[in-house]
Amino acid sequence: MADAHDTADAQESKGLRERKQARVRAELIEAAMRLFLRQGFDETTVDQIAEAAEVSRRTLFRYFQTKGDILMAWTRGTSDFLEAALQARPRRETPLQSLREIFTELAEQLASNNVDAYAVALMIDRDPSLRQYSLQKHAEWEDRLAAVFIERFGASASSEQRAWLLARIGVASFRTALDQWIAVQGRTAMRSHLIETFALLDRSLVS
Amino acid sequence: MADAHDTADAQESKGLRERKQARVRAELIEAAMRLFLRQGFDETTVDQIAEAAEVSRRTLFRYFQTKGDILMAWTRGTSDFLEAALQARPRRETPLQSLREIFTELAEQLASNNVDAYAVALMIDRDPSLRQYSLQKHAEWEDRLAAVFIERFGASASSEQRAWLLARIGVASFRTALDQWIAVQGRTAMRSHLIETFALLDRSLVS
DNA sequence: GTTGCAATTGGCACTAAGTGCCAATAAAGT
DNA sequence: ACTTTATTGGCACTTAGTGCCAATTGCAAC
Numbered sequence: 001m002a003d004a005h006d007t008a009d010a011q012e013s014k015g016l017r018e019r020k021q022a023r024v025r026a027e028l029i030e031a032a033m034r035l036f037l038r039q040g041f042d043e044t045t046v047d048q049i050a051e052a053a054e055v056s057r058r059t060l061f062r063y064f065q066t067k068g069d070i071l072m073a074w075t076r077g078t079s080d081f082l083e084a085a086l087q088a089r090p091r092r093e094t095p096l097q098s099l100r101e102i103f104t105e106l107a108e109q110l111a112s113n114n115v116d117a118y119a120v121a122l123m124i125d126r127d128p129s130l131r132q133y134s135l136q137k138h139a140e141w142e143d144r145l146a147a148v149f150i151e152r153f154g155a156s157a158s159s160e161q162r163a164w165l166l167a168r169i170g171v172a173s174f175r176t177a178l179d180q181w182i183a184v185q186g187r188t189a190m191r192s193h194l195i196e197t198f199a200l201l202d203r204s205l206v207s
Numbered sequence: 208m209a210d211a212h213d214t215a216d217a218q219e220s221k222g223l224r225e226r227k228q229a230r231v232r233a234e235l236i237e238a239a240m241r242l243f244l245r246q247g248f249d250e251t252t253v254d255q256i257a258e259a260a261e262v263s264r265r266t267l268f269r270y271f272q273t274k275g276d277i278l279m280a281w282t283r284g285t286s287d288f289l290e291a292a293l294q295a296r297p298r299r300e301t302p303l304q305s306l307r308e309i310f311t312e313l314a315e316q317l318a319s320n321n322v323d324a325y326a327v328a329l330m331i332d333r334d335p336s337l338r339q340y341s342l343q344k345h346a347e348w349e350d351r352l353a354a355v356f357i358e359r360f361g362a363s364a365s366s367e368q369r370a371w372l373l374a375r376i377g378v379a380s381f382r383t384a385l386d387q388w389i390a391v392q393g394r395t396a397m398r399s400h401l402i403e404t405f406a407l408l409d410r411s412l413v414s
Numbered sequence: 415g416t417t418g419c420a421a422t423t424g425g426c427a428c429t430a431a432g433t434g435c436c437a438a439t440a441a442a443g444t
Numbered sequence: 445a446c447t448t449t450a451t452t453g454g455c456a457c458t459t460a461g462t463g464c465c466a467a468t469t470g471c472a473a474c
Binding site: 016017020046057058061065 | 441
């Protein structure tokens with residue numbers, strides 16, 4: 001997976017070369033998302049994206065391995081964000097509390113974004129050929145979160161098992177909240193759906 | 208995963224045409240799996256599969272929409288199996304108990320299969336380009352299990368939420384047990400890893 | 415069993431994703 | 445200014461997947 005975020009790293013000029021690359025990358029993502037949202041994913045060819053971003057088709061594939069990776073890159077940073085956020089939670093919290101908090105933070109981060117997260121979420125939800133990419137992204141989240149938990153719990157077999165289970169339950173809860181959010185057409189804040197889902201988690205697992 | 212689908216439909220001769228189709232279909236799956244296991248998924252072309260199954264490339268694509276679908280078809284029936292198994296569980300069980308039981312049943316079903324489920328699980332685990340297919344399959348399981356739960360709980364928003372959450376937790380537990388199974392190289396029965404994981408689930412969520 | 419119908423098949427040509435290779439170019443270091 | 449190195453774009457190639465049409469094959473009714 002590629003790296004590099006879109007917004008602002010004006011702090012450090014790391015040379016013309018790197019700045020140019022970052023610009024091209026951002027240009028590609030922006031052009032691609034505009035086209036995806038307008039015409040759909042399958043209906044958009046990489047040639048169109050390349051042309052819109054004013055690079056050659058060949059260069060596009062140097063920045064992104066697949067067309068889907070461009071879509072993924074848009075939410076790029078969410079994995080890093082979640083990992084860092086989990087790492088930052090105090091150890092006294094239960095793992096589930098920590099998970100609830102970091103996903104809430106994520107939701108707020110996305111809400112304050114300039115691009116309409118709901119529109120993208122809806123597009124991914126509707127188009128069956130896009131589902132695989134969100135599944136992949138969520139799997140990546142699980143990997144990263146599990147790694148943090150393993151670091152905390154130690155690396156014994158049963159600790160690892162617990163870490164994976166918790167990471168997956170966290171992501172499962174997020175996905176469930178996301179479903180609800182889409183079901184109400186984004187009218188209620190994602191945040192409230194997350195709180196509700198995690199509350200349900202506590203209750204559901206007892207009965 | 209394996210369910211050898213309809214190994215014997217000898218009871219009903221539905222005409223030569225249909226029998227021929229079933230034969231071609233089985234032939235394609237068998238040829239594909241042989242090639243996938245021998246050379247890997249990406250290294251196997253659909254032309255090779257078509258040739259091995261003695262049909263034209265064009266015909267192959269009439270039986271399966273994508274190359275990946277052939278791989279998925281090998282495990283076709285697991286979704287049906289899980290759905291039916293969950294439906295058959297007594298209502299007095301807690302949902303999590305039911306889930307533990309049906310996944311254990313699935314594991315035993317797979318263990319008694321003629322094809323080596325571990326070899327396939329390992330292949331899918333190793334090859335990154337194959338991960339998407341297992342993710343898709345697990346998502347399908349979630350869909351089916353959630354549907355059964357919704358049928359049981361009623362179709363209110365919060366019931367649906369609970370249904371999805373439970374379905375996903377079930378699948379998450381299965382996946383975690385599967386990881387452990389692969390980690391010990393299939394030496395211990397999948398069944399025991401499942402029991403362990405579900406036990407961990409109860410304990411983990413409290414603390 | 416012959417004739418007519420509908421489904422299945424295979425060949426061909428096409429689009430689009432993704433890759434290897436190489437020559438041209440633009441940045442970085444000296 | 446000169447050399448080195450990374451980036452670029454063009455081209456040709458492979459493979460997945462699709463539309464179209466003509467040939468074949470199973471099926472049924474006569």
